[in-house]
Amino acid sequence: MTYFRKNICAMAGYTPGEQPxxxxxxxxxxxxxxxxxxxxVGEAVLATLERGLExxxxxxxxxxxxxxxxxxxxxxxxxxxxxxxxDILTIATRAMVGEGDRLRLPYxxxxxxxxxxxxxxxxxxxxxxxxxxxxxxSFGTGDExxxxxxxxNPNSPSGTMIRPEQILALAERLPCPLLVDEAYADFAETNCxxxxxxxxxxxxxxxxxxxxxxxxxxxxxxxxxxxVIEQLAKVKDSYNCDALSIAAATAAIGDQAWLxxxxxxxxxxxxxxxxxxxxxxxxxxxxxxxxxxxxxxxxPVKPLFEELRRRNILIRYMDYPGWGDGLRVSVGTxxxxxxxxxxxxxxx
Amino acid sequence: MTYFRKNICAMAGYTPGEQPxxxxxxxxxxxxxxxxxxxxVGEAVLATLERGLExxxxxxxxxxxxxxxxxxxxxxxxxxxxxxxxDILTIATRAMVGEGDRLRLPYxxxxxxxxxxxxxxxxxxxxxxxxxxxxxxSFGTGDExxxxxxxxNPNSPSGTMIRPEQILALAERLPCPLLVDEAYADFAETNCxxxxxxxxxxxxxxxxxxxxxxxxxxxxxxxxxxxVIEQLAKVKDSYNCDALSIAAATAAIGDQAWLxxxxxxxxxxxxxxxxxxxxxxxxxxxxxxxxxxxxxxxxPVKPLFEELRRRNILIRYMDYPGWGDGLRVSVGTxxxxxxxxxxxxxxx
Numbered sequence: 001m002t003y004f005r006k007n008i009c010a011m012a013g014y015t016p017g018e019q020p021x022x023x024x025x026x027x028x029x030x031x032x033x034x035x036x037x038x039x040x041v042g043e044a045v046l047a048t049l050e051r052g053l054e055x056x057x058x059x060x061x062x063x064x065x066x067x068x069x070x071x072x073x074x075x076x077x078x079x080x081x082x083x084x085x086x087d088i089l090t091i092a093t094r095a096m097v098g099e100g101d102r103l104r105l106p107y108x109x110x111x112x113x114x115x116x117x118x119x120x121x122x123x124x125x126x127x128x129x130x131x132x133x134x135x136x137x138s139f140g141t142g143d144e145x146x147x148x149x150x151x152x153n154p155n156s157p158s159g160t161m162i163r164p165e166q167i168l169a170l171a172e173r174l175p176c177p178l179l180v181d182e183a184y185a186d187f188a189e190t191n192c193x194x195x196x197x198x199x200x201x202x203x204x205x206x207x208x209x210x211x212x213x214x215x216x217x218x219x220x221x222x223x224x225x226x227x228v229i230e231q232l233a234k235v236k237d238s239y240n241c242d243a244l245s246i247a248a249a250t251a252a253i254g255d256q257a258w259l260x261x262x263x264x265x266x267x268x269x270x271x272x273x274x275x276x277x278x279x280x281x282x283x284x285x286x287x288x289x290x291x292x293x294x295x296x297x298x299x300p301v302k303p304l305f306e307e308l309r310r311r312n313i314l315i316r317y318m319d320y321p322g323w324g325d326g327l328r329v330s331v332g333t334x335x336x337x338x339x340x341x342x343x344x345x346x347x348x
Numbered sequence: 349m350t351y352f353r354k355n356i357c358a359m360a361g362y363t364p365g366e367q368p369x370x371x372x373x374x375x376x377x378x379x380x381x382x383x384x385x386x387x388x389v390g391e392a393v394l395a396t397l398e399r400g401l402e403x404x405x406x407x408x409x410x411x412x413x414x415x416x417x418x419x420x421x422x423x424x425x426x427x428x429x430x431x432x433x434x435d436i437l438t439i440a441t442r443a444m445v446g447e448g449d450r451l452r453l454p455y456x457x458x459x460x461x462x463x464x465x466x467x468x469x470x471x472x473x474x475x476x477x478x479x480x481x482x483x484x485x486s487f488g489t490g491d492e493x494x495x496x497x498x499x500x501n502p503n504s505p506s507g508t509m510i511r512p513e514q515i516l517a518l519a520e521r522l523p524c525p526l527l528v529d530e531a532y533a534d535f536a537e538t539n540c541x542x543x544x545x546x547x548x549x550x551x552x553x554x555x556x557x558x559x560x561x562x563x564x565x566x567x568x569x570x571x572x573x574x575x576v577i578e579q580l581a582k583v584k585d586s587y588n589c590d591a592l593s594i595a596a597a598t599a600a601i602g603d604q605a606w607l608x609x610x611x612x613x614x615x616x617x618x619x620x621x622x623x624x625x626x627x628x629x630x631x632x633x634x635x636x637x638x639x640x641x642x643x644x645x646x647x648p649v650k651p652l653f654e655e656l657r658r659r660n661i662l663i664r665y666m667d668y669p670g671w672g673d674g675l676r677v678s679v680g681t682x683x684x685x686x687x688x689x690x691x692x693x694x695x696x
Binding site for chain 2: 003004005007008009011012013014017019030032033034035036037041042045046048049052053054056058059083084086087090094095096097098099112119147176177201209213214216217218228231233234235237238239240241245248
């Protein structure tokens, strides 16, 4: 259609992971949490309903910012809340990357970053991970056309991490900001939050979708130095977070005991999944996230994915041209993982 | 900051209307509905909480699309849901208006449209309303750099409307799409929904903030022909509406009896407000929205706004260079409007 920008017509659009409606499906394909969110979330939603929804919410999600700032040991003006961390990634891209500019991402990683560049009419550039999922030195170089670098850490589909000190070194060499996408950081041993203080080119985004079991709520945030937050805030929609989600998110991060308990369960099941897949002959990358990346040295994995699908077990088959394919399995409950392993045992 | 695009650094950002936290404030400044939303909304939110929030919501808000399509007499693929109709306006601008392109809006109207152009690095062009709030013929002309035209109808701050047949005539002469922003259309005598069928350049956006008393929820949508919706969908965030708001919005539009009752009350109070302000010597434009635009032939209005503010009554003072200033008053309850009129009576 000629009414649209050429770059929009040319692009395919991002296809999110499948969301089946059947209830008997074992859903291990989009890295959702298999458990319920903290009960504090429901209470906060009810209290907000009681107060009514007829007024606009706080434009900057102030109650959330205040609570998050306490937990992170920063001031509230270091935080910008978003309608999911996808909103944060969108805001950063719109604020920093214009037509003809360049955005960098590692490969294989989160394909949405490419879509964000395409919407801007910008170029994207993929720097391949080394075979051990470390990053080559070239990830930290660039000219003035490079305007933004995305680094998911832990990465998807690998579940691997780059150490914070390495990321700081990269950021200090880069000519532009580096957004560390920490959607999965609550499942990891470390994170990059401290780097934000040390380098004004580092932004760290977080999501409540995975670790807080709130994918349905759409809530994320970014931490950066206040002058950066101030510019990003100009680009967001005036009221980008709604009253129910602000209340729910504030309650969720307020229940750190729930998070710790949930994390403990997920990490135990992640080990069970890793051990089980290894016993079945898969090569499993040690994961710092709530999923594992599984390849097989001897047999094609796509037929396994398809057969599991027929048996109502949904995992993710991912094929990265120039890199190879594999199966990404979200960490479900022990029961879900055992069912997956039982079915796979009949196939491999 | 040099990390940001020049257009972002240069722009001021949009400042939304004031949201005071005190409970004794008569809040008539941001066109919120003074009544509660339909009770069906709370029930839908509770049922969604029961089912859990750990899974991603439907990427296209399908339950809402299906229900809205039934009500509007179109197919679901004519509808795109957004995180507030601001999200819809953002999506349309990003999809259609690139750097150096031009976006048109009438003046005086919704200043956010200018912000959306500025974020894109595009130009905006204001076409002045005639003194009777009709549009000059030049609103329907343009060259190939003009990529999108926004027309709020009813308009803010005037509350006036351009008739659908005139809008169709404008759209047919324009070289680009026309988005009719119908945030206030539920309070009007007519609307442009039928034009979408007649002309593929017409898009109509709606909001649940005002007429459904759900400003806190952030939910809006656009109706356009399916090939237009298909392109717009590429630009939205993957999951731009959350599970609670999809359920709430679907329930809200399902309760048309509540809407009719609410509308009847607002329209009656709008008449009371119009009559009262007229008796106090204001010139009040006949309104098709849930607010009125009030000027005074004999005295400056800014001091009235300031004095009302001191007395805990919040209305909107708006000053449009080259046009003049005035007071925009949202239609509250009868009691709120009577209190406003009582206070004003002491001042004019």
